[in-house]
Amino acid sequence: MGLERLMRYKGLTLATFSLVVAFLLYLLLSSVIQAKAVSDTQYAASVSHLMDRMNSNMSAQQAKRLTSSLNGFISGGVVRVAGNDISVTPIEKFFSPNQSNASQVLKLLSESKFSEASVEAQLLSSGVQRQLDRKLSLSKYMQIAAAVLCVMLYLLVIVPMIMRLSENEETSAEVVKESKGIMNTVSEGLFLLDKDQTIGIEQSASLKQMFKSERDLEGDFFDFISQYVSQHTVQTAREYLGLLYGERVKEKLVKDLNPLNEVEINLVRRDGSYENRYLDFQFNRVLEDEKLSHILVSVTDETKRVLLERELEETKIEQEAQIDLLLSVLHIDSKQLAAFFETAEVDLNEANQTLESRGHGDSEIRNKIVSISRIIHKLKGDSAALGLHKFEFAAHELEEELARAKNENQTLSGKELLPSLTKLKDLFSELKKMQNMVAKLGSHGPGDLLTAEPSSEQADVAAAQTLGTKPTGIAGVLSDLASTVSKRNGKRAHLSLFGLSESDMPASVNDERQESFKSIAVQLVRNSIVHGALAPEERLASGKSDFINIAASLSETDDSHVLVIRDDGEGFDNKKIIERAVALNLFKPEQLSKLDENNAFRLVFHPGFTSLEEADLDGGRGMGLDLVHKMIKDMGGAIAVQHKAGRYCQFKVTIPKNV
Numbered sequence: 001m002g003l004e005r006l007m008r009y010k011g012l013t014l015a016t017f018s019l020v021v022a023f024l025l026y027l028l029l030s031s032v033i034q035a036k037a038v039s040d041t042q043y044a045a046s047v048s049h050l051m052d053r054m055n056s057n058m059s060a061q062q063a064k065r066l067t068s069s070l071n072g073f074i075s076g077g078v079v080r081v082a083g084n085d086i087s088v089t090p091i092e093k094f095f096s097p098n099q100s101n102a103s104q105v106l107k108l109l110s111e112s113k114f115s116e117a118s119v120e121a122q123l124l125s126s127g128v129q130r131q132l133d134r135k136l137s138l139s140k141y142m143q144i145a146a147a148v149l150c151v152m153l154y155l156l157v158i159v160p161m162i163m164r165l166s167e168n169e170e171t172s173a174e175v176v177k178e179s180k181g182i183m184n185t186v187s188e189g190l191f192l193l194d195k196d197q198t199i200g201i202e203q204s205a206s207l208k209q210m211f212k213s214e215r216d217l218e219g220d221f222f223d224f225i226s227q228y229v230s231q232h233t234v235q236t237a238r239e240y241l242g243l244l245y246g247e248r249v250k251e252k253l254v255k256d257l258n259p260l261n262e263v264e265i266n267l268v269r270r271d272g273s274y275e276n277r278y279l280d281f282q283f284n285r286v287l288e289d290e291k292l293s294h295i296l297v298s299v300t301d302e303t304k305r306v307l308l309e310r311e312l313e314e315t316k317i318e319q320e321a322q323i324d325l326l327l328s329v330l331h332i333d334s335k336q337l338a339a340f341f342e343t344a345e346v347d348l349n350e351a352n353q354t355l356e357s358r359g360h361g362d363s364e365i366r367n368k369i370v371s372i373s374r375i376i377h378k379l380k381g382d383s384a385a386l387g388l389h390k391f392e393f394a395a396h397e398l399e400e401e402l403a404r405a406k407n408e409n410q411t412l413s414g415k416e417l418l419p420s421l422t423k424l425k426d427l428f429s430e431l432k433k434m435q436n437m438v439a440k441l442g443s444h445g446p447g448d449l450l451t452a453e454p455s456s457e458q459a460d461v462a463a464a465q466t467l468g469t470k471p472t473g474i475a476g477v478l479s480d481l482a483s484t485v486s487k488r489n490g491k492r493a494h495l496s497l498f499g500l501s502e503s504d505m506p507a508s509v510n511d512e513r514q515e516s517f518k519s520i521a522v523q524l525v526r527n528s529i530v531h532g533a534l535a536p537e538e539r540l541a542s543g544k545s546d547f548i549n550i551a552a553s554l555s556e557t558d559d560s561h562v563l564v565i566r567d568d569g570e571g572f573d574n575k576k577i578i579e580r581a582v583a584l585n586l587f588k589p590e591q592l593s594k595l596d597e598n599n600a601f602r603l604v605f606h607p608g609f610t611s612l613e614e615a616d617l618d619g620g621r622g623m624g625l626d627l628v629h630k631m632i633k634d635m636g637g638a639i640a641v642q643h644k645a646g647r648y649c650q651f652k653v654t655i656p657k658n659v
């Protein structure tokens with residue numbers, strides 16, 4: 001790690017090294033020069049001391065010792081001066097390039113000419129001092145030269161190097177300034193990950209805004225991201241980055257595996273509320289000397305784009321729904337559609353009043369649910385018969401919500417009905433949309449604008465009608481219903497209709513009663529298909545045709561209107577009806593024990609009774625026959641049932657004319 005830092009700052013390192021070398025070189029030269037000066041001074045002092053001992057009165061013995069010492073100075077070696085042995089160089093070398101008179105002094109001493117030797121010694125001592133002065137001057141000049149050399153080295157090498165470093169520092173500072181400008185301006189969130197997945201220091205300012213943070217991101221990347229996404233996503237991201245760090249893995253090939261592409265995160269605002277954002281994390285390799293060093297992470301806030309796409313998608317769905325709605329109403333007779341609108345509005349208002357009426361006890365709320373469920377089930381059947389499937393689906397959702405509130409709570413307090421209130425408002429909204437759609441069509445009724453050819457299914461269930469002619473009135477409604485329900489349940493139905501078209505309808509049946517008969521017939525025909533009809537292959541196996549035959553007729557007597565719905569389906573099995581009633585907890589066992597088995601079929605009219613194990617769009621809530629029984633009772637009529645298990649079932653509805 002230290003070597004990497006030295007290589008990264010090699011210019012500064014080299015400049016510092018050069019400065020240190022120059023300083024050490026100066027110290028070395030100065031020390032050598034000073035040491036030489038001291039040595040020369042000591043040498044001169046020794047010679048002078050030796051020469052001062054020479055005089056005209058010295059003895060032969062003294063002369064001998066001085067001669068020996070002088071020989072040492074002349075030839076070089078160890079000389080004893082002032083009681084100390086010192087190592088000296090030849091005196092001629094000291095005087096170089098000049099010559100000394102040491103040999104002359106030695107000659108005079110050997111001839112015992114002490115007076116002349118003393119004079120020559122004084123001359124030698126003076127010469128040594130002059131030579132010492134020259135050497136000291138030279139040493140001073142050499143010190144000055146060494147200092148000048150170091151200064152020149154500093155000026156010629158180190159100063160330019162430092163200037164280049166300063167320029168580089170200015171450039172680096174400018175680069176840093178520009179980088180900060182970019183990082184503070186760029187809309188993307190940028191940061192680096194090292195091989196330990198640690199978030200780097202350099203980060204774009206937009207990251208703080210993206211993550212609603214007042215400081216830069218830090219620490220382990222996976223610890224950070226785990227605050228916003230699931231642990232499964234974190235683990236997948238860890239594996240994905242592991243692939244990116246593999247040198248043999250192609251970056252482009254694994255890009256589609258990125259688990260943090262448009263990931264949804266929850267952020268906490270300062271006021272404590274939550275904000276959903278969609279962030280796109282992209283990971284790219286950073287190479288240094290063709291080796292992977294870091295992962296560059298770029299984060300883009302895609303919230304506006306995602307929300308816009310969703311808005312466009314919702315708009316598209318809404319437009320498609322409007323088109324479907326338009327196509328639906330265009331195929332419906334204007335009179336029937338107007339009657340449905342009127343009835344639906346009355347029924348929805350009744351359901352709303354029931355929902356908002358007083359009574360918050362458990363039993364009262366359960367009675368509310370039953371009453372509202374009857375109304376909604378009727379609307380669902382009527383809308384299905386007219387092909388208004390979006391309204392049908394909305395009614396089914398409300399029916400599901402009511403059933404959920406009743407079944408999932410042992411004791412009801414009223415708050416459980418709040419979701420149902422929302423669903424009811426949705427039904428009001430859907431009805432309003434259809435009414436507005438019809439109003440925009442102008443004075444032409446939908447049935448006048450488009451005449452549809454009957455489909456193969458419609459032709460199949462309308463065999464009693466003239467070939468190629470769409471049935472009218474209640475007959476047309478039942479034909480469409482049988483087609484829709486049989487196809488939706490994987491069954492086939494053959495429908496014979498008598499007295500139910502507009503031309504065959506008894507004159508004494510007014511519009512209000514016609515709507516009632518239509519609703520009753522819708523429930524009974526659907527009941528025949530859903531509960532009475534087996535799948536085509538099962539019917540064939542039992543020796544029947546692959547389609548259920550359903551006959552529906554409306555007639556009149558002197559004092560009554562009679563609606564008959566008969567099918568050759570499975571009929572009622574009284575024993576199974578009792579067992580099913582027990583399983584559904586609709587009655588206590590002791591109540592059923594008193595029931596005549598031949599009258600067990602009457603239980604099918606009880607609210608909540610159904611032979612289906614699971615509810616679906618067309619049945620399973622136990623509301624259809626309960627609704628029929630309630631409507632007939634409210635009209636002062638009666639219903640009679642004839643049936644045989646595995647053979648047939650017939651419902652005969654009789655309504656007095658004067659009611």
